[in-house]
Amino acid sequence: MRHFYILIFCFLSVFTNAQTIKGVVVSAENGKPVEAASVFLDNTTISTETDAKGNFQINILANNKNQLVVSAFGYEYFLVSNPDATTDLKIRLKPEETILDELVIDKNVFTRKQMLKAFKHFFIGNTKNAKRTKILNENDLVFYFDTKTNQLFAHSDKPIIISNENLGYTIKFHLESFQVQFNYQTLDPKNYMNSNYFGYSLFNENGTPNRKTIANRAETFNNSSVAFFSDLITENLENSDYMLAVNGLGVNVEEYFKVEPESDGYKLCIIKMPTRKRPDSSGVVIKGGNLNSKLKKDTTEIEVPFVVFNRETKEQSQLYFQQKCVLVQKGGHLLNPNDVYFSGFFADLKTADMLPVDFIAEKKAIVPKKVKNILDDKEYVAFETAAAAFYGSNEYMEYSVIKRQFTALLKEENETLSNNDFETWIKENISKTKFETTEQAITMYNKRNTLHDAIKEREENFVKKEKEFSEKYGNQFNDIFYKNVVSKILKQGFKKP
The missing domain is CATH 3.10.450 (Nuclear Transport Factor 2; Chain: A,)
Known part of the structure; x- marks a missing residue:
């Protein structure tokens, strides 16, 4: 799994009352003033420069959490964490070592x-x-x-x-x-x-922003991880563009997270880790490329990432929490960006999609749409019944079982590597898998493909139809469809393959 992360200090909450910091910047080597040194609050638009005597004055916002950064060519950066109002700050810059x-x-x-x-x-x-x-x-x-x-x-x-x-x-x-x-x-x-x-x-x-620039900034913010966390901590996710999902299904935030207000933000704690079940194939006897289901052990729970789905753009992002509890500023910025790693769309947002933390976002106003009850739609009701019949059929169940077994023995990290010319790949890489022999692997591979070919066209048609109903009914479809299909499958019963 690829992980991508940008370590930018984004520690500012926007408040109205300003404070002043006055100080002087000198060389640690000889004590002489450093002229034209840049003094700024990290990841904001707030900055100044030192004069010929090394003096500076900068206004910061009350309850500021950003670092004060002092930079001059030929010197190391000087950082002041949680700077407070003062009139006698003396900063000594050390000469930079080129490595x-x-x-x-x-x-x-x-x-x-x-x-x-x-x-x-x-x-x-x-x-x-x-x-x-x-x-x-x-x-x-x-x-x-x-x-x-x-x-x-x-x-x-x-x-x-x-x-x-x-x-x-x-x-x-x-x-x-x-x-x-x-x-x-x-x-x-x-x-x-x-x-x-x-x-x-x-x-x-770059001057006074025009309409187009303002619209671009608003769009960039609304598609950012900051907007997602802002909706998450303010319990506005249901009315936003974002949906939190686990294993492809939308979930209730309250089931997985607890949000507690802090003095200048929120504490976001995971109360239930997202997991999925994976068949435990250890010790299973394999004959002729087939698993003996009677000897199959129970499934094991493995942790999976949270998935954030943007209903508007259809983009997906994965969230990997490094801490059980993380602190989120009122505007939606993580107090420590290292606390959550991203993959997917959020990870692709690099410097070109950064906004200053003192940017005041006008959140997109989303009015819940009044839609008719999905269960009053005869076409949907018929589709739901047909979907239950398909997903509960012996053909689909047999394919699902062999697919899970094959993936478990192949190991998930090898799945994309083995797509082209499987027979050649497995002969060279069988030691990276749990297969006992190449013959066993090839037999299972062929069986999986044969079973899938038999249902592929019908499966694609159902997936296409699911997407259409999802776009038409949004959360209503996600909340009802999967639950009802599973219920119908259990009621109608199916023979184990």
Whole structure:
């Protein structure tokens, strides 16, 4: 499973009362003032610069949680966590030690152009906003590909200047680290394990935003993880574009999460982990490529990620909580971005889809639609009965059983790798699976495919129809269809294959 995460400190809650910080920035080496040092609140539009004597003054919002960042060329960053109003802050900057430039002594296996393209994909992104976002100082970037670890690194002594035309911002991104772990010696975005970057960002408005820019910002916010968490903590998920799902089915938030108000945000705690059942095939006797169902052991519970489905865009994201309880600011920002990793759509949102934390979002107003009762729809009722007959049929059940058994022995992580020319693949990789022999694997593979071919067309028709009813009735379909189909299957009974 790929995990993607952006380590950007997003700690600001928007409040109305401002506080003032005054201070001076000097060199730790000789005590001399540092002129034109940048002083800003991370990931916001709030900034200033030091004067010739190293003095600065900056206004911050009350109850600010963002770090105060001080940056000057040739010096290390200086960070002030949870800065409070003060008039005598003295900051001593240490000279920066250049490391990466000295390490790059081997000839790179990829050209600078190739590495820059890969960097843009993992740093800027590949969304609609990304297509209209440019790095204005590409020559300041230094790249290095480690052939021993298959990792791509990037570094810049100067802030990366990013122009985002769609959102109307110019961003100064102070890159601290950037790394992409590839599966082998490649820069192909389809063949990597994980990526992460870390840094501090300052946003500047490109003039007064026009209507289009304002609309782009609103759309970007409404499609973000921040919007999802904002709806989640305020118990507004049911009326939003988002749906929380486990194993493909919508779930009640209260069943899995407990939300507790804090002084400046919310504590979000998992009270029930999302899981699914997987057949335990250990010790099962296999003859002629078939499992002996009488000797099959009970299923085991394995943890799965939460899935966030956007009803409007049809995009899906997976959430991997690293802590049982996480703190969420009132605007929907995670207090510690490391607490939740994303894959899917949210993970694809890189720098081009970042908004400053002091951006005041006008949440999309969603009025619940009045729709007729789905059970009054004769076409749906007939479809529900037909679906129960199909999913409860011996043909479908036999296919489902062999599919689960085959996947368990193959191991899920090998499923995509083995799609092309299975016989050749299994002969070379059987040690990576739980199959006892290649003959057993090939027999089960062929049986699974034969069973699926017999029901494939009907299955596709049912899936297509399910999608149509889901689009027509929304949550009403999700709440009723699966429950009723399972109930009908149990009542009508079916023979175990």
